[in-house]
Amino acid sequence: MYAVIFHAEIAQLDDEYFATAKQMRELAMTHYGCVNFVATTEGSREIAISYWPSLDHIKLWKQNSDHLRAQQQGKSRWYKSYKVEVVELLRTYESTFSH
Numbered sequence: 608m609y610a611v612i613f614h615a616e617i618a619q620l621d622d623e624y625f626a627t628a629k630q631m632r633e634l635a636m637t638h639y640g641c642v643n644f645v646a647t648t649e650g651s652r653e654i655a656i657s658y659w660p661s662l663d664h665i666k667l668w669k670q671n672s673d674h675l676r677a678q679q680q681g682k683s684r685w686y687k688s689y690k691v692e693v694v695e696l697l698r699t700y701e702s703t704f705s706h
Contacts, residue, residue, distance in 0.1 A: 608642075608696040609667060614656040615681070615689040617648065624685050627677050634673060640664040658696075665693060670681075 628646070635641035635657065641664070643698045646655035668674060681689065 608640075608699075609659045609665060610685075610694050610696055611657045611659065612692040613657075613689065614692075614693065615653045615685075616687040616689045617651045617653055618644055620648075620685055629682065631674060631677050634671070635659060635668055639668040639671065643669070648664075662693075 632641075632644050636644060636650075640660055641657050642660065644655070645659040646653065
Protein backbone atom coordinates (compact mmCIF):
# COMPACT_ATOMS: atom_id res chain seq x y z
CA MET A 608 0.00 0.00 0.00
CA TYR A 609 1.20 3.50 -0.84
CA ALA A 610 0.19 6.97 0.26
CA VAL A 611 0.44 10.21 -1.67
CA ILE A 612 0.78 13.18 0.68
CA PHE A 613 -0.02 16.56 -0.86
CA HIS A 614 1.06 19.66 1.10
CA ALA A 615 0.05 23.09 -0.18
CA GLU A 616 0.13 26.74 0.74
CA ILE A 617 -3.23 28.18 -0.27
CA ALA A 618 -3.56 31.30 -2.40
CA GLN A 619 -7.38 31.26 -2.61
CA LEU A 620 -10.02 28.58 -2.63
CA ASP A 621 -13.24 29.34 -4.50
CA ASP A 622 -16.42 27.44 -5.38
CA GLU A 623 -14.78 25.99 -8.49
CA TYR A 624 -11.97 24.60 -6.34
CA PHE A 625 -14.41 22.75 -4.07
CA ALA A 626 -16.36 21.34 -7.02
CA THR A 627 -13.14 20.25 -8.75
CA ALA A 628 -11.75 18.66 -5.57
CA LYS A 629 -14.94 16.65 -5.11
CA GLN A 630 -14.90 15.53 -8.75
CA MET A 631 -11.21 14.52 -8.59
CA ARG A 632 -11.73 12.56 -5.37
CA GLU A 633 -14.67 10.64 -6.86
CA LEU A 634 -12.79 9.95 -10.10
CA ALA A 635 -9.69 8.70 -8.27
CA MET A 636 -11.73 6.39 -6.06
CA THR A 637 -14.12 5.02 -8.70
CA HIS A 638 -11.80 4.65 -11.71
CA TYR A 639 -8.18 4.64 -10.54
CA GLY A 640 -8.08 2.41 -7.46
CA CYS A 641 -7.69 5.01 -4.72
CA VAL A 642 -8.85 3.26 -1.56
CA ASN A 643 -9.11 6.25 0.78
CA PHE A 644 -8.72 10.01 0.64
CA VAL A 645 -8.61 12.53 3.48
CA ALA A 646 -7.93 16.26 3.34
CA THR A 647 -7.97 19.20 5.70
CA THR A 648 -7.08 22.87 5.71
CA GLU A 649 -5.84 25.01 8.57
CA GLY A 650 -5.18 28.66 7.96
CA SER A 651 -3.32 28.92 4.68
CA ARG A 652 -2.20 25.27 4.69
CA GLU A 653 -3.80 22.22 3.12
CA ILE A 654 -2.82 18.60 3.43
CA ALA A 655 -4.40 15.73 1.53
CA ILE A 656 -3.49 12.07 1.85
CA SER A 657 -4.65 9.46 -0.62
CA TYR A 658 -4.03 5.72 -0.33
CA TRP A 659 -3.28 3.46 -3.31
CA PRO A 660 -2.68 -0.27 -3.83
CA SER A 661 0.36 0.21 -6.13
CA LEU A 662 2.69 2.69 -7.78
CA ASP A 663 1.11 1.79 -11.12
CA HIS A 664 -2.27 3.03 -9.85
CA ILE A 665 -0.67 6.31 -8.79
CA LYS A 666 1.08 6.69 -12.14
CA LEU A 667 -2.15 6.16 -14.09
CA TRP A 668 -3.96 8.70 -11.90
CA LYS A 669 -1.15 11.22 -12.38
CA GLN A 670 -1.61 10.93 -16.17
CA ASN A 671 -5.42 11.41 -16.19
CA SER A 672 -6.30 14.42 -18.39
CA ASP A 673 -8.92 15.82 -15.96
CA HIS A 674 -6.45 15.53 -13.11
CA LEU A 675 -3.78 17.30 -15.19
CA ARG A 676 -6.21 20.18 -15.86
CA ALA A 677 -7.04 20.40 -12.15
CA GLN A 678 -3.31 20.54 -11.37
CA GLN A 679 -2.88 23.45 -13.78
CA GLN A 680 -5.73 25.31 -12.07
CA GLY A 681 -4.07 24.63 -8.73
CA LYS A 682 -0.78 26.07 -9.95
CA SER A 683 -2.32 29.15 -11.56
CA ARG A 684 -5.16 29.98 -9.12
CA TRP A 685 -5.53 28.05 -5.89
CA TYR A 686 -2.05 27.44 -4.48
CA LYS A 687 1.07 29.51 -3.81
CA SER A 688 3.21 26.38 -3.54
CA TYR A 689 2.89 22.64 -3.06
CA LYS A 690 4.89 19.51 -2.34
CA VAL A 691 3.97 15.88 -3.06
CA GLU A 692 5.41 12.90 -1.22
CA VAL A 693 4.84 9.28 -2.26
CA VAL A 694 5.50 6.84 0.56
CA GLU A 695 5.19 3.11 1.04
CA LEU A 696 3.21 2.05 4.11
CA LEU A 697 5.21 -0.49 6.04
CA ARG A 698 2.82 -1.06 8.91
CA THR A 699 -0.67 0.00 9.96
CA TYR A 700 -2.03 0.01 13.50
CA GLU A 701 -5.66 0.47 14.39
CA SER A 702 -7.76 0.37 17.53
CA THR A 703 -11.40 0.97 18.30
CA PHE A 704 -12.54 2.21 21.69
CA SER A 705 -16.07 1.97 23.00
CA HIS A 706 -17.05 4.47 25.66
